[in-house]
C-alpha cells in the first residue's frame with residue numbers, strides 16, 4: 001500500500017514536471033499520427049584555465065590557433081606515476097551551473113574510470129561521474145515557460161585530445177592540448193518533442209551557461225558539443241527505440257539531423273521494419289544520419305571507481321555561499337527588461353547569445369549589451385530611448401563594420417552623454433548619429449559634448465540665421481522646384497528640404513528647416 005502510494009506520488013510529480021505525461025501532444029503536419037521524442041547529452045567545456053585534474057602547471061587556453069600539444073602536462077600525457085588532483089574552480093563553476101538549472105547538488109559524488117582505447121586518450125580511460133554525478137534532477141524552462149525540459153544529471157568529466165586524419169598522407173595526428181580539460185556533461189530527460197524544441201533547449205542552455213560564466217557554450221568552436229537521442233512512436237504507444245546521433249556542432253545541424261532521423265525511423269516502421277538501437281553520425285553535405293555502430297558493437301566501458309580520487313564532498317554551506325553570489329539568470333533578465341517597457345524583440349537583441357559577450361576564465365564575465373544598457377539607463381534616462389540607441393544605432397553600426405559588441409569602444413558614460421544631448425535638443429537625431437559614427441571611427445575618452453562642440457555638431461544660438469542661409473542657398477540652386485512650391489504645390493517641398501538636410505550634414509532640425517523654407521517661399 002505504502003509502495004503504491006509512493007509510486008503514485010512519484011508519478012504525479014512527474015506529471016507536473018513533464019509535458020510528456022500531461023498535456024495533449026499536438027499533431028505535427030510533417031509526420032501526422034507520430035510522436036517524436038528527443039533527449040540531449042550536452043558536453044560543455046568548463047571555462048577554467050586549469051584543467052580538471054592536472055594542476056596549475058598546465059594552464060591552458062582553448063585557442064585553436066596555437067600549435068598542437070602546447071598545453072600538455074605529464075598527467076595529460078599519462079606519464080606513469082602521475083596522479084590526479086581535482087581543480088576546485090571546476091567544481092565551483094559546476095555548482096553554479098547546477099543552481100542555475102534548478103538541480104539538486106549531491107553532497108557526495110564520485111569519479112569512475114570509463115575505459116576505451118583511442119589514440120586521443122592516452123590513459124586508456126576517461127575520468128567521469130556517470131554513476132554518481134554531482135548534480136541531479138534539474139529543469140530548464142524553454143521560451144515563455146510553456147515547455148520544461150528536465151535535466152537528469154550533470155557530471156564532471158575529462159575532455160579527450162583531438163585526432164585529425166590526413167587522408168592524402170594516410171596519417172593521424174594527435175593534439176593533446178585539450179586532453180584532461182574539464183567538461184560538464186548535462187544529460188536531459190527525453191522531454192523534447194520536435195527539432196525546433198531541441199533548438200530552443202540548446203539556445204536556452206547556452207544562455208544559462210554564459211550568464212553564470214561556466215562555459216562559452218560556443219558550438220562552432222567546440223566548447224559545446226551535443227549527442228542527440230531520437231526515437232519515434234505512434235501516437236498513444238510507448239516511446240520507441242532511441243538512436244544516438246554523435247557530435248553535432250551547430251543548432252541548425254541539430255535540427256536538420258533530428259528531422260532526417262525522424263523521417264528515417266518513420267519510413268522504417270511504416271514499411272514494417274523496426275528501429276535498431278545504435279550510434280549514428282551526421283553527414284552535413286547529404287543532411288542524413290548514417291550508422292556508426294550498433295548496440296551489439298557498443299564498447300564495454302568496464303566502469304570502475306577511480307582509486308586515486310576520493311569521493312567529492314560538497315556541503316550545504318558551500319552551495320549556499322555560491323547561491324548568494326549567483327548572477328541574474330536569463331529568464332529574470334528578460335522579465336526585468338520587459339517590465340521596463342522594452343519590446344520582446346529589443347530584449348532579445350540585448351540578450352542575444354551571439355552578440356559577442358565574452359566569458360572570461362574562471363567564470364568572470366565581460367559586460368554584454370544588457371550590462372551596458374543597465375549602466376546607461378541608470379540616472380533616469382528613458383529605457384526605451386536608451387535601447388533604441390543601442391540596438392538600432394550602435395549595434396547597427398557595429399554590424400555594418402562586421403564587428404561584435406565586444407569591440408565597442410564607446411563607454412557607457414559617453415553613450416549616455418550623447419543620448420542626453422539629443423534628448424535636450426542640443427543635437428538633432430541625425431547629428432547624434434554622425435557623432436556616434438565619429439566615436440566609432442576615432443575612439444577616445446573625451447565626452448560626447450566636447451566632441452560635438454569640436455565637430456560643430458551642436459545646434460547653437462545662431463541656428464535660425466544659419467538655417468536661413470542654408471535654405472537660401474538651396475532655393476537658389478533649385479529655382480524650378482522653388483517656383484512650383486511658390487505656386488502652391490507643397491509636395492515638391494520635400495526635395496528642397498532633403499537638399500537642405502544634406503547641406504547641413506544632418507545638423508539642421510528637419511521641422512525647423514521645413515518651416516523656414518515654407519516661410520521663405522510662401523510667406524506662411
Ligand SMILES: Nc1ncnc2c1ncn2[C@@H]1O[C@H](COP(=O)(O)OP(=O)(O)OP(=O)(O)O)[C@@H](O)[C@H]1O
Pocket residue numbers: 037038039040041187188189190191229230231239240241242244
Ligand atoms: N526513447 C527515447 N527517445 C529519445 N531519447 C531518449 C529516449 N530514452 C532516453 N533518451 C535520452 O538518451 C540519453 C541517454 O544518455 P545517458 O548519458 O544517460 O546514457 P548513454 O547515452 O547510454 O551513455 P553515454 O554517456 O556513454 O553516451 C538521455 O539524454 C535521455 O534523455
Ligand SMILES: [Mg+2]
Pocket residue numbers: 041185187
Ligand atoms: Mg551520456
Ligand SMILES: [Mg+2]
Pocket residue numbers: 041227244
Ligand atoms: Mg549517450
